[in-house]
Amino acid sequence: MTDKTYDVAVAGAGPAGAQCARDVSARGYDVVVLETEEEDAFPSTSNKSTGGTFPDTLASFGIPDDVVQNFTDSVVIESPNSHYVQEHPGGVLDFGAFKQWLVDDGRRKGAEYRFGARVSEPVVGDGRAVGVRYNGDEEVRAKIVVDATGPSAALAEPMGVVDLRRDRQAIGVEYEMENVSMNPDGYADLRGAMMLRLDHDIAPGGYSWVFHTGGDTAKVGVCYIQNEVHERRADGETVDGYLERWIENDPRFEDAVRIDGAHHRGSAHVQKPESMSAPGLMAVGDTVPSVDPVWGEGIGKCMRSGRAAGVTADTCLQADEFSAEAVSLYDDIWHDRVAPNVDARLLLANLLYEVPNERYDRFMRDLRATDDEVLSKANEGSKRAMMKLIHLGDVPALARVGRRLLSPS
Ligand SMILES: Cc1cc2nc3c(=O)[nH]c(=O)nc-3n(C[C@H](O)[C@H](O)[C@H](O)COP(=O)(O)OP(=O)(O)OC[C@H]3O[C@@H](n4cnc5c(N)ncnc54)[C@H](O)[C@@H]3O)c2cc1C
Known part of the structure; x- marks a missing residue:
């Protein structure tokens, strides 16, 4: 000293x-x-970290282009049987x-x-x-x-x-892969995209992702919150097991191989x-x-x-x-x-991970039918805009989420 x-x-x-x-x-x-x-x-x-980020962050902090692995043009959200594409520039960092x-x-x-x-x-x-x-x-x-x-x-x-709190901890793991099929028939075009997939069969109580890093390479990962939504839907697999299973079963990874040593994992609390x-x-x-x-x-x-x-x-x-x-x-x-409107955004996040797979397909339809301004307000936590994406059938899930958020540690 x-x-x-x-x-x-x-x-x-x-x-x-x-x-x-x-x-x-x-x-x-x-x-x-x-x-x-x-x-x-x-x-x-x-x-x-996967390192997905957006122009406001790149510009506000003067992040140089040479630490950006790939500049992207769109964000894609997938559900089990559908998807939604939003044109939105971004950058995947070499973290x-x-x-x-x-x-x-x-x-x-x-x-x-x-x-x-x-x-x-x-x-x-x-x-x-x-x-x-x-x-x-x-x-x-x-x-x-x-x-x-x-x-x-x-x-x-x-x-x-x-x-x-452990029951608010999200854990995630990802591989960097090459030879990924980025635009096969029947799927969204993931070239130049950051894709998030809502599908409990792949990531129970969370989501999985493919972030394009150029050519036929991508970061491919899975994360979920370790709470009772995950436990209700999980079948005993580890987070690595869920990622392996997705890679085995999704045709986009049929010929894909892991890039040596490019393997990331971590956690954050929601x-x-x-x-x-x-x-x-x-x-x-x-x-x-x-x-x-x-x-x-x-x-x-x-x-x-x-x-x-x-x-x-x-x-x-x-x-x-x-x-x-x-x-x-x-x-x-x-x-x-x-983080303005943190309460409303927490509610939205928890509702998103709580609802069943069928609701995700309908959510894609809702996203396509809603104008960009309302979506951006909902994303910022405006309750009025969020209500446009919530249906009567969501009320039981909302009630469960409300109880969980209010539960003491
Ligand atoms: C798998 C995964 C994918 C992600 N993908 C994205 C993404 O695409 N886009 C995005 O925006 N965010 C993403 N995130 C989240 C993002 O990476 C984190 O929110 C961010 O890194 C947190 O920054 P931080 O500085 O708070 O903490 P950290 O990044 O955790 O940094 C903490 C630092 O403190 C050091 N440290 C820890 N303990 C000690 C100690 N006792 N003494 C001294 N040093 C210590 C660590 O070594 C580390 O360097 C992802 C996270 C994970 C886990």
């Missing part, structure tokens, strides 16, 4: 923590980021290269990175976080601490900021954050959790939460004020800008 006190210490070099470090160091503050993985293998276990670029750019802006530094708990003094403990008994002191350790919530859990800060501490990204409950888009949300933490850190450091009230500015920005 040295006597140095940093302005900001960030635990975790994912999209949320690394973005926060970029923003805060660009403002001239002294920032240190502690990342558990070793630098020469980074990112390894944390190279978990490992993207994480490395975040680190490099943060360093260029002045942030210090310590790899091989596993953060275990906050250092608390005068009733607030004043640093972090890592690798056993090593310590870093800082005026503000940011927990960006993703679902491990290494600091936010012990500080009582979050309580991540639950409403009760709080996201404590005196001297903010929790960002999947720690909160910030992942979009409907479509699983986490990168943009997590980076926005990192940026909101950066703005809050700047305000607190200028005022030299780190109380619960001062830091709660972050909670306000989060609800306002990072």
Whole structure:
């Protein structure tokens, strides 16, 4: 331990923590980021994401084209017997290269990175976080601490900021594959597309996906929330088993082969954050959790939460004020800008994973019959727009979802 006190210490070099470090160091503050993985293998276990993202995120954070594996033109949603296509530009990131670029750019802006530094708990003094403990008994002191350790919530859990529930945890696994048939008869054209499939036979209580990465290559994966909807529909397979089974049975993968070593897995919680800060501490990204409950888009949300933490850190450091009230500015920005209408969107997500396969086919018809403006409002969580996609027959499923969301942990 040295006597140095940093302005900001960030635990975790994912999209949320690394973005926060970029923003805060660009403002001239002294920032240190502690990342558990070793630098020469980074990112390894944390190279978990498909990396599907959209132009607003690419532009807002200046993400360079050379970490984008493939620019896409459409989003396709499939049900067991139908599909819906929306023209919508996007980009599939090479997530490992993207994480490395975040680190490099943060360093260029002045942030210090310590790899091989596993953060275990906050250092608390005068009733607030004043640093972090890592690798056993090593310590870093800082005026503000940011927990960006993703679902491990290494600091936010012990500080009582979050309580991540197992029955709200979504787990996912994907392979990168080549020789995928991207446009066979009877299926949607997936060239230049990010496709999500709602089908309980493939992903009970979740969804599966094919994101085109160029030529005949794609990222192919499955995820679901480990709750009673999954248990009711599951037949004892593991998440890897469900992915293998899909690849075995879907003709689009008949000749496909896995690309060596290109295998990603991870988890994120789909639950409403009760709080996201404590005196001297903010929790960002999947720690909160910030992942979009409907479509699983986490990168943009997590980076926005990192940026909101950066703005809050700047305000607190200028005022030299780190109380619960001062830091709660972050909670306000989060609800306002990072994930507005979180309740309505959680309800929509849970309803989507709850209804049976037949309803998914009808959902495709509804999507085709609804104009783009209403769809975009529904996606933003407008209850009035969402009601246009909900039918009388959905009421029992809605009631089950409501009970589940209100159930105590
Ligand atoms: C299979 C899968 C597919 C996905 N696909 C998409 C997609 O297509 N589009 C999209 O937008 N989002 C996607 N997501 C979600 C997205 O990847 C996450 O929301 C995002 O990565 C979260 O960023 P984060 O910085 O909060 O956390 P993380 O990415 O989890 O980063 C946390 C960092 O903290 C480090 N760390 C953990 N514990 C410690 C500790 N104790 N001490 C120090 N460091 C620690 C980790 O090594 C890691 O580097 C996907 C997620 C999964 C699992």
